[in-house]
Amino acid sequence: MSTNPVSDTQTSYTLLTRVRDVSDQQAWQEFVECYAPKIFLWCRRFHLQESDASDVTQEVLVKLVGAMQSFVYDPARGSFRGWLKTITTNAVSDLGRTWQRDGRPGGDARLVQLLESLEDPEAVKALEEVIEGAHRQQLLQEAETQVALRVQSHTWKAYRLTAIEERPAAQVARDLQMRISEVYVAKSRVMKMLRETITQLEGC
Structure with missing residues (x-):
């Protein structure tokens, strides 16, 4: 598995190029698996029901x-994820306006209020921070799931007990029957793997 951020960026760029061909089913499957969860999460942050x-x-x-057929990725103009987030926000706004026009009753006041607040730049910034925080948390959870399967159980426990539960290394060493140095090595190894995995997940 690659741990080179440049390689991950190239992989993402390659995927964005491949999906310009609507007949490339494998590319589109990878694209949907990568970006559909992000779009869904952003929608949920707008308080939409599932x-x-x-x-x-x-x-x-x-x-x-349709849009990807003529899409040309230019990092200088911003990230693809930022562009995708804008498209999603516009789609949610369209939905909110449709609900208002059709007089859809009940449960949508929070959405309407949120859409109205998007006129305020500070509100937009606050919303983006909430979405980004949720995205980072989602990445961490996915990375932890993957890394936990790749290390031995005592290594994972040493990481969890020291990094997450903040227990003293000496206590963890006694509980897991490890040397203190081994506890520190285990924690460092898992954290390095988590950083690499998050980088790879962000690359898609």
Whole structure:
């Protein structure tokens, strides 16, 4: 598994190039697996119910099938994820306006209030910070799931007890029957693997 950030960026760039071909089913499968969860999460941060978030996610993906055919990735103009977040925000805004026009009753006041608050630059910044924080938490959880499967149980326990539960290394060493130096090595190793895995996840 590659741990080179440059390689991860190249992989992402390659995928964005491949999906310009709508007949490349494998590329689109990878694309959907990578970005659909992100779109869904952003929708949920707008307080959409799961069914509505799923509908908007599908709508955005359908729009992307057409948009990606002429899409040219230019890092100087911003990240692809930022562009995708803008498309998702616009789709949610369209949904909110549709609800207002159709007079959809109940449960949507928070969405309408949130959409109205997007007129305020400070509110936009606050929302982006919330979304980014949720995204980082999602990345960490996914990375922990992957890394836990790749290390021995005592190594993972040493990391969890010291880094997450903040127990003294000496106590952890006694509990796990390890040397203190081994506890520090285990913690350092897992944290390094987590950083590398998060970098790879961000690259897609």
